[in-house]
Amino acid sequence: QEAAKYEKKVMVLDFVTPTPLGNSWGLGGTCVNVGCIPKKLMHQAALLGQALQDSRKYGWQFTEEVKHNWMTMTESVQNYIGSLNWGYRVSLREKNVTYENAYGEFVGPHTIKATNKRGIEKLYTAERFLIATGERPRYLGIPGDKEYCISSDDLFSLPYCPGKTLVVGASYVALECAGFLAGLGLDVTVMVRSILLRGFDQDIANKIGEYMEEHGINFIRGFVPIKEGTPGRLKVTAKSTTGNQVIEGEYNTVLLAIGRDACTRKIGLDKVGVKINERTGKIPVNDEEQTNVPYIYAVGDILQDKLELTPVAIQAGRLLVQRLYAGATGKCDYLNVPTTVFTPLEYGACGYSEETAVEKFGEENIEVYHSHFWPLEWTVPSRDNNKCYAKIICNIQDKERIIGFHVLGPNAGEITQGFAAAMKCGVTKEQLDSTVGIHPVCAEVCT
Amino acid sequence: GKNEYDLLVIGGGSGGLACAKEAAQFGRKVAVLDYVDPSPQGTKWGLGGTCVNVGCIPKKLMHQAALLGNALKDAQHYGWNISQPVHHTWSVMAQAVQNYVKSLNWGHRVQLQDKKVKYFHMKGSFSDPHTIRGLTKAGKETIVTAENIVIATGGRPKYPTHIAGALEYGITSDDLFWLKESPGKTLPVYCPFILHLSGLIVCISLTDTSPDVSLECAGFLTGIGLDTTVMMRSIPLRGFDQQMASLVTEHMESYGTKFLKRCFPTKVEKLESNRLQVTWKNTDLGTEEGDSFDTVMWAVGRAPDTETLNLETVGVKTNSETGKIIVDASEATSVPHIYAVGDITEGRPELTPTAIAAGKLLARRLFGQSSELMDYDNVPTTVFTPLEYGCVGLSEEAAVQRYGSDNIEVYHAYYKPLEFTVAERDATQCYMKMVCLREREQRILGLHFIGPNAGEVIQGFALGIKCGATYRQLMKTVGIHPTCAEEITKLHITKRSGLDATVTGC
Secondary structure: OHHHHOOOOEEEEOOOOOOOOOOOOOOOHHHHHHOHHHHHHHHHHHHHHHHHHHHHHOOEEOOOOOEEOHHHHHHHHHHHHHHHHHHHHHHHHHOOEEEEOEEEEEEEOOEEEEEEOOOOEEEEEOOOEEEOOOEEEOOOOOOOHHHHOEEHHHHOOOOOOOOOEEEEOOOHHHHHHHHHHHHOOOOEEEEEOOOOOOOOOHHHHHHHHHHHHHOOOEEEEOEEEEEEEOOOOEEEEEEEOOOOOEEEEEEOEEEEOOOEEEOOOOOOHHHHOOOOOOOOOOEOOOOOOEOOOOOEEEOHHHEOOOOOOHHHHHHHHHHHHHHHHOOOOOOOOOOOOOEEEOOOOOEEEEEOOHHHHHHHHOHHHEEEEEEEEOOHHHOOOOOOOOOEEEEEEEEHHHOOEEEEEEEEOOOHHHHHHHHHHHHHOOOEHHHHHOOOOOOOOHHHHHO | OOOOEEEEEEOOOHHHHHHHHHHHHOOOOEEEEOOOOOOOOOOOOOOOHHHHHHOHHHHHHHHHHHHHHHHHHHHHHOOEEOOOOOEEOHHHHHHHHHHHHHHHHHHHHHHHHHOOOEEEOOEEEEEEOOEEEEEOOOOOEEEEEEEEEEEOOOEEEOOOOOOEOHHHHOEOHHHHOOOOOOOOOOOOOOOOOOOOOOOEEEEEEOOOOOHHHHHHHHHHHHHOOOEEEEEEOOOOOOOOOHHHHHHHHHHHHHHOOEEEEOEEEEEEEEOOOOOEEEEEEEOOOOEEEEEEEOEEEEOOOEEEOOHHHOHHHHOOOEOOOOOOEOOOOOOEOOOOOEEEOHHHEOOOOOOHHHHHHHHHHHHHHHHOOOOOOOOOOOOOEEEOOOOOEEEEEOOHHHHHHHHOHHHEEEEEEEOOOHHHHHHOOOOOOOEEEEEEEOOOOOEEEEEEEEOOOHHHHHHHHHHHHHOOOEHHHHHHOOOOOOOOOHHHHOOOOEOOOOOOOEOOOO
């Protein structure tokens, strides 16, 4: 859309290969269809379940028994997504961007073959190409996985309530899904091979896990599934990662959330000489998002060593086009990109985790300020005293500049955004101390 | 003779307690006097001041109760089956809130004890610049002397005593949060067939010096199902950005709060049914109108609590118009060794965090060899109306006045919180704007946000503005998706361009 502003002739090819269970979706990519958007909406549904319980303490009265209807929620969510798909199609049209619902692959220099749903092929040539094919969930590679397991690609449009669910994985996808499924009243178990939220601050990752356990989610740690079978009710056999122990469990649904693989292996990159990382499938690019082939660029989840986040992809894409067609020089700033994990207790972070800060600067050169807090709104329902937590990591050698910000609590994303902006301005602890808090909100604990 | 205490603080509220506790950290001998004169309706409360007892805390909790009412409605769209009817019971909420407040009163007493600060439950007044006369409820007198004295007695709601019946029949925020029974009859929330005859309350703001109080109260009262009307003589939220103020009231109107604009009451009478008959003048139409209500709540401003301090005896100067104590940048009054912090001081924002910060810094200057003064610039604040409004820095009008409209750039956007989509909630007033200097770097002068969790959104940006954040730096900040706050990092439509500022798509 950015390129079209500069009156370039632009085409977008988008195609969704159906999931093993046959699921597909419209224009918009992962975020809109099977990522951020449906995830946050279902997370909200779960939070509202909690709100219902809290409201009784605040004087609201209604029947004791409150049940959740999966179909009602899923239908509403899918309707909203449908409106976004539609919105994108209209937007592309308005901006004179040609759109084809077809699978694109390189067949030669400057040439792409587009195959639509009915198998009809067309060839297109262009001066420049941008690869932004993203990723899809990984499967375990064990008997029964593709036949019986679902992934996040299927969950958000599942035409039946998942029931008793086993979530395999400890990524943020796994924990977020496990979190809201439990919040909607389902019996949820999370099977974790080793640690939670690899790559995130481990101190906070553990707090998140603890909170989830306290709120009824079962964790099986140190096991991996080795077999899934028997339709109807699924039996999962798992083996310990540290010994020979084997356990079995039965579930209605098994949700795999063990990682995502880049969609780069079947798009003809070898035909044009674009190098990819053979192991991960990701595409290495320079700091201007250019691959090793000068006229081919890449953005988003498929990039090597870059964050898999929607806003990063959007920003990189826009800036790239501005550099190509508007003479701009601004490069995407991948430093201090804030993020939020929407687990039942939300986690917002920006900058270094405590471990990476210690690693990079040395323990004696960093200062960590921290505090537990109790959101005012949780006092009346007497909920979860002392679970919320905030910590700030400062670089002593650089005027106590804030290099890491972490907050665990409600509305973590809303809180973290402003602090991320402040970190972009190089905020120091002293400036933080002299900023007056807004009272009474959770964020003020950080000032 | 030698003074008994190094520091004596009159007033155990946000500012007073913060100052006292900080001073005690330096090993000083500190005492606090706190006393609450009952309201005309007889309401009183414990240690902690306005914020804890009749301000921020109970207000936010009742606001939360109202928000939870919304959540109940939203929940149905998200698949939760809640059978009708849904009721709200005031006494359950009030009891819970009051219990929590009492736990805070207790907590403060324990803290003072832990920090070895002497607490006198007495009303203080000056005998001379270093001597305070404390009086208990029973009339027992205690004389206390101190090297330094800090006045932090805050304020109390005003009554429009010139209006007949105002004092006898009206309540204020001092009373609202302590009512045991509902101020109006509760309407079942989802019953379309019951007529809205009963349960009426009026929040009247005349001079708009406590403008947010009436709107916040009216907001949560409406939210818990009470039929509420706000009567205003002129503009809402005076002193705040007026575009934002009107969006806030617009939302309240669509939310169900009634407004009687450009009206002012002339008398309040009690009817046989025990309801109150209010007569008012409509300045637009020049007519006189009347109606009956269960409760009338005055929110016409707050008056500094200085009357019984005996300030004239020691020569502490006050502002002739407002009655507030005049202080300099170091919180010093016109009399050496006598200081003042918090709502009682002239020209300062009436906010808890500024009182706390000022109190702490004062203690550090007096006893900790610090020279740091309180910075009152760019203090963020939030109005907890049904759709919350958070802001930091200059309003658009103030920026225009200071720099000229040619020298400022205003970026703005109408957005829709993701959570409103499935809930089918109206986001017409969800709006944000950033007021910047127009020159190269475009330093941010003011940020305004209306939407859910406005306080949480604004806090971090306030920090950024303290660091001199510019528009460009904000644009380099990647957004967190999906949140409302990320829209701030995506602001790009200027008012000057005249383009449609509605956010579309992802």
